[in-house]
Amino acid sequence: MGRFLLIASALLFLGVFLVLPLLAVFAQAFAKGFGAYAIAISEPMAWAAVKLTLLVAAIAVPLNLVFGVAAAWAIAKFDFRGKSTLITLIDLPFAVSPVIAGLIFILIFGNNGWFGGYLRAHHIRVVFAVPGIVLATIFVTFPFIARELIPIMQAQGKDAEETALSLGATGWQTFWRVTLPNIRLGLLYGVLLCNARAMGEFGAVSVVSGHIRGLTNTLPLHVEILYNEYNYTAAFAVASLLALLALLTLAGKNFLERRQPELRHAARVMRNRTQRRSR
Amino acid sequence: MVTVAPRRVLPGFGLTLGYTMVYLSLLVLIPLSAVFIRSFGSGWGHFWEVVSAPRVLASLRLSFGASLIAASINLCFGLIVAWVLIRYSFPFKRLIDAIVDLPFALPTAVAGIALTAVYAPNGWLGAWLKPLGITVAFTRLGIVVALTFIGLPFMVRTLQPVLDDLDKEVEQAAASLGASAAQTFLRVILPALWPAMLTGFALAFARAVGEYGSVIFIAGNMPMKSEIAPLLIVTKLEQYDYAGASAIALVMLVLSFLVMLGINALQSWASTRHGER
Numbered sequence: 001m002g003r004f005l006l007i008a009s010a011l012l013f014l015g016v017f018l019v020l021p022l023l024a025v026f027a028q029a030f031a032k033g034f035g036a037y038a039i040a041i042s043e044p045m046a047w048a049a050v051k052l053t054l055l056v057a058a059i060a061v062p063l064n065l066v067f068g069v070a071a072a073w074a075i076a077k078f079d080f081r082g083k084s085t086l087i088t089l090i091d092l093p094f095a096v097s098p099v100i101a102g103l104i105f106i107l108i109f110g111n112n113g114w115f116g117g118y119l120r121a122h123h124i125r126v127v128f129a130v131p132g133i134v135l136a137t138i139f140v141t142f143p144f145i146a147r148e149l150i151p152i153m154q155a156q157g158k159d160a161e162e163t164a165l166s167l168g169a170t171g172w173q174t175f176w177r178v179t180l181p182n183i184r185l186g187l188l189y190g191v192l193l194c195n196a197r198a199m200g201e202f203g204a205v206s207v208v209s210g211h212i213r214g215l216t217n218t219l220p221l222h223v224e225i226l227y228n229e230y231n232y233t234a235a236f237a238v239a240s241l242l243a244l245l246a247l248l249t250l251a252g253k254n255f256l257e258r259r260q261p262e263l264r265h266a267a268r269v270m271r272n273r274t275q276r277r278s279r
Numbered sequence: 280m281v282t283v284a285p286r287r288v289l290p291g292f293g294l295t296l297g298y299t300m301v302y303l304s305l306l307v308l309i310p311l312s313a314v315f316i317r318s319f320g321s322g323w324g325h326f327w328e329v330v331s332a333p334r335v336l337a338s339l340r341l342s343f344g345a346s347l348i349a350a351s352i353n354l355c356f357g358l359i360v361a362w363v364l365i366r367y368s369f370p371f372k373r374l375i376d377a378i379v380d381l382p383f384a385l386p387t388a389v390a391g392i393a394l395t396a397v398y399a400p401n402g403w404l405g406a407w408l409k410p411l412g413i414t415v416a417f418t419r420l421g422i423v424v425a426l427t428f429i430g431l432p433f434m435v436r437t438l439q440p441v442l443d444d445l446d447k448e449v450e451q452a453a454a455s456l457g458a459s460a461a462q463t464f465l466r467v468i469l470p471a472l473w474p475a476m477l478t479g480f481a482l483a484f485a486r487a488v489g490e491y492g493s494v495i496f497i498a499g500n501m502p503m504k505s506e507i508a509p510l511l512i513v514t515k516l517e518q519y520d521y522a523g524a525s526a527i528a529l530v531m532l533v534l535s536f537l538v539m540l541g542i543n544a545l546q547s548w549a550s551t552r553h554g555e556r
Contacts, residue, residue: 002460003367010363011375013356017428018381020403021393028396067302074296077289086299092307095535097489098387099509100314100528103516107313112521114313138306162288171290193383200386202492207513220388220492227392227496236396239389246384253384254377 025243028236040237048214049222049238052130056205056218057198060137064194065187068145073179076153077161087150093142101139102207105132128210133218136204141197145190148263152186153179155262185260189253196249200242314532317525329526334502335511339530342508343538345419346487349426350434353483354476357434364435365442379435382428387492394425395497417499422507425493430483437479438472445471474550481542488535 030037040046071090075083093101108114109126119126126132160182164174180187202220209216211225219242226235257264318326329335363369364376382390398415399405405416415421445468453463491509499505508531515524 006359007363007367007369010356010360014360014375014378016404017424017431018378020397021390021428022378022381022385024396024403025389025393067299070295070302071299073291074299078292078296080296086303089303089308090299092311095485095489095539096311097491097509097512097528097531099491099512100489100531103512103524103528104310104313106516107317107521107525108310110521112519135306139310142307158289165288165290174289175291196384200384200389202386202388203490203509206491207516220386223388223392235392239392242386242389243393246381246386246389249384250377250380253380 022243025236025239028232029240031236032233036233037237037240040234041241043234045214045217046222046234046238049217049219050241052133052215052217053199053219055130056134056137057195059134060141060198061191061195063138064141065145065191067142068149068190069187071146072149072153072183073175075150076156077158090146091143093139098140098201098203099207101204102136104139105135105208109135127208128212129216132208133205133216136208137198137201140201140204141194144194144197145187148186148190148193149183152183152262156182185256186263189256189260189263192249192252192256196246199245314525314528317521318529320525321522325522326526326529329523330530334506335508335527337503338506338508338511339527339534341419341422341506342488342531343534345422345426345507346484346490349423349430349487350480350484352423352427353430353434354480357431357479357483358438358472358476360431361435361438361442365439380432382430383432387429387490388496390428391425391493391496394428394493395421398424398497416497417505419498419505421497421499422494422505425497426487426490429490429493430487433482433486434476434479437475437482441472441475474546477542477546477549481539481546484542485535485539488531488538 075087106113106127109119109132110116111120126135160178161174164178169177200220205218206221206224209218209221211217211221213225217225219238223235223239223242226238360379364372395416397403397405398421400409400414400416402416408415415424449467450463453467458466489509494507495510498507500510508527512524512527515527
């Protein structure tokens, strides 16, 4: 009896908080039929938003990927003082409000910011333009790949690499032929999560975007504009594209977790390890 | 700061650590320092004037209060969800387990308009709640709903591995010694889960305090009543009040830091206390 009560309340809670909102996105998107949906997502401004979203993710994700691999190599393969502080600092962007993530780049590159005068004199726009959106996105997605890779590479140790080196491989050969194949799934996992956040980020991007239609509007910002114009069908139609991305992300995440179960709790292991060290 | 160990076979330490430090400094540390520098750019007096304004205080109280309530709701229901997913089997369990991560993957703006659609007075649930005199959308209750949505996976994903490691034999021993189900839960299970629950609570709370996208659609955003602190930062920015926006941001950063510090202390106290038993 108790068991059924618990299962029922868990399902009710998840239904009310997660499943109904997800279904509502698609119900609202198709409320006026498939024709209205097709028009809403094929409109030029919607396409401009799709392109900008893809562009921003295509810059931010690879940069954070290179950083994640470098940070994980240094942290997982070597011992040095200040390591746990470094891990905490890498995690910092997760503890900062997205709005503050946008604010800091306005303080630096905005008209009254540190470099405001210089940028104005040289006609360079960072804030309220694409570079600002990219910077804010890099900030909010900063830890994703590093925090997946660090625990995986720590668990693997460095025996395989040392063997390769002793057999005469160069450093780069060792990395490409030994390390990379071992961290392949973890890398993919981090990229998947990083990409989902990069394409879906709203708060930070909203602060630095300036909301110029067709120019600095990413998909989530486009959803907001349509919604605030009471164009609900179009807003939910565009939102359904993002919901679809979220579902694909979850499916991919689940697939990778099934192939390598450690992935699921990698971040937790890392946090516990840091706490133990700092004590 | 960095001390080099005597013998190092693997190459690339200097390169990767150097790149990590430069990238971290340029994109995170130096930009964040701007908040500190700009907050006090107009002096302590101005900082204090901004921060003690009634509208700012109301928004901070709301952000931290609503986050506390939402994290508490997740403490209770997150435990139930994690428990059910680890201990029982039922149809579609895998799918349900996967859907718990939805708030991680769904863009916050989409979550915001979706929750509003469900809880608005003419929405699927809003229409049911209306005759009962409960309005969720465009009130503070709506803020709590959005923050609960955002925080749920933090609690469930923190508790699941700990529940999985929990030894069932201890519970059976307690039961065979005559403990009731409630006694077993309170005296045996809860003490073991306590540290993980605090961690989940802290993560859900920290995320909720800074949350913006999912809240602004459902909140109503009335100054003094349903205006969260991150929204007030945006408002100040739109008025080109950089110092004011930075001051609120600084207070949020410091307050969240203090809360996390407190929870960390509580957590280590809870785990040592449990360890001694």
